Amino acid sequence: MSALGKHDYIGYNVEVVDNTTGDILGMIAKDHCATCFADGVQVITGCTFGKGNILKTHKGKWAVTLIDKKSGKGIRVTPEAEAMLANKQTPFFRDYREKGLPASVVPAHVVDPLVENVMGAPDEMILSVSEVFAHEHKAPPHSFDGFVCEECGEMVVMQYGRIKGDRKFCIDCAS
Numbered sequence: 595m596s597a598l599g600k601h602d603y604i605g606y607n608v609e610v611v612d613n614t615t616g617d618i619l620g621m622i623a624k625d626h627c628a629t630c631f632a633d634g635v636q637v638i639t640g641c642t643f644g645k646g647n648i649l650k651t652h653k654g655k656w657a658v659t660l661i662d663k664k665s666g667k668g669i670r671v672t673p674e675a676e677a678m679l680a681n682k683q684t685p686f687f688r689d690y691r692e693k694g695l696p697a698s699v700v701p702a703h704v705v706d707p708l709v710e711n712v713m714g715a716p717d718e719m720i721l722s723v724s725e726v727f728a729h730e731h732k733a734p735p736h737s738f739d740g741f742v743c744e745e746c747g748e749m750v751v752m753q754y755g756r757i758k759g760d761r762k763f764c765i766d767c768a769s
């Protein structure tokens with residue numbers, strides 16, 4: 595597994611995964627509230643929603659499985675639950691985030707100690723990284739076929755098109 599090893603971590607205190615070939619697929623088990631977790635995974639791994647090489651598995655967990663599609667191997671990376679529970683007891687969560695305030699309004703003197711703690715922590719204190727395991731991935735074939743919607747004039751990927759009579763529409767215009 596060339597681009598993906600035991601020391602290629604996600605999160606703050608990480609080595610960046612070389613995903614220039616787009617062969618790494620990230621599967622994120624979290625899709626509720628921890629949107630910043632998914633952002634971090636995208637930045638660090640290059641697995642992005644735009645390229646479609648990241649998937650949400652809708653299991654409500656903070657975890658990512660990184661898969662090297664070429665070698666059929668993967669690792670699972672999870673933030674340590676104890677570290678996450680400790681974070682939830684900080685003023686950042688108690689006084690701001692849990693009251694619905696966006697992270698952008700939390701003052702630096704509240705945020706900075708948290709960032710410094712994470713950046714200074716040994717990897718094993720904040721992340722659990724599995725051994726490499728076999729993980730076959732069958733990706734659907736890429737399609738570059740498209741057409742222009744006859745109503746709105748926007749480009750549409752072929753398999754998302756809708757046919758009415760002898761005319762082709764996008765989903766928006768067909769409904």
Ligand SMILES: [Zn+2]
Nearest residue numbers: 743746764767
């Ligand atoms: Zn349309």
